[in-house]
Amino acid sequence: MKNIIETLLNRTSIRRYERQAIEPEKKELIYRAISNSPTSYNGQQYSVIAVEEQKLKEQIYALTGQKQIKTCALFLIFCSDYHKIEIAAENNEWVLPPFQHTLDGILVGVIDATIAMCNARIMSESMGLGCCCIGYIRTAAPRELSEMLHLPKGVAIVCGLAIGYPREQPDSRPKQERSLIIHNNRYSTDNMESKMAQYDRTIGLYNHSHSIGTTDKNWSKHMTEYYREGMTYHTLGYYNEQGYGVTEENEM
């Protein structure tokens, strides 16, 4: 077991894995870490599909183009989930307010699922496993995937997590300087322009000197291209079809 400081400070995303199964005791600890996640109001507005079947992993890879999904030992799909509370409320004949149709309702499910994913990640990495979050699971073909995974209404994909024994140990990617991320007491825009310009140069140099760097694209250019691609995603339509959709404002 790595200690928590090493686990959190030396982590990087791992995209290449050994062909080695994850021991049942380790899987058990990952699942316990997920189940013990804090959630809004202890509502547990999330659920996880654990994919180990190789054929299914390959089908998901075919839809998303993310190779990590077929080569990892375990692929976890974290979902926002209001189906469970619907069942419980129906059992009791409670009339459930349309909270899942509010922006805050959507955020609650997404935050619960994301915290559970982080706990799975930290537990996995502390046991020597490598992980990669896969957002493409939500954006590439969410409708086909939801059908494939039999997701009922009220359940929608948030993010995937590929887990396996690492076959690579990439260098850490440089992150923004501390004052751009952590603000003391109040948000500060002091020297933000020059700090961001410096970060752009740092990432450009990093990309240039690493294998991902057939490109020396700076960070803001890279992000602009990513957001342009993001404009083609139809996540709101997908969430609507899964029984969500921001149609209600919370009552005052």
Ligand SMILES: Cc1cc2nc3c(=O)[nH]c(=O)nc-3n(C[C@H](O)[C@H](O)[C@H](O)COP(=O)(O)O)c2cc1C
């Ligand atoms: C929500 C989320 C979604 C992500 N989706 C993908 C993905 O679909 N494919 C991928 O290769 N990496 C994905 N990543 C990994 C990021 O690219 C990675 O965290 C980032 O480049 C920083 O590198 P590091 O994790 O090594 O520090 C995702 C990360 C997060 C947090």
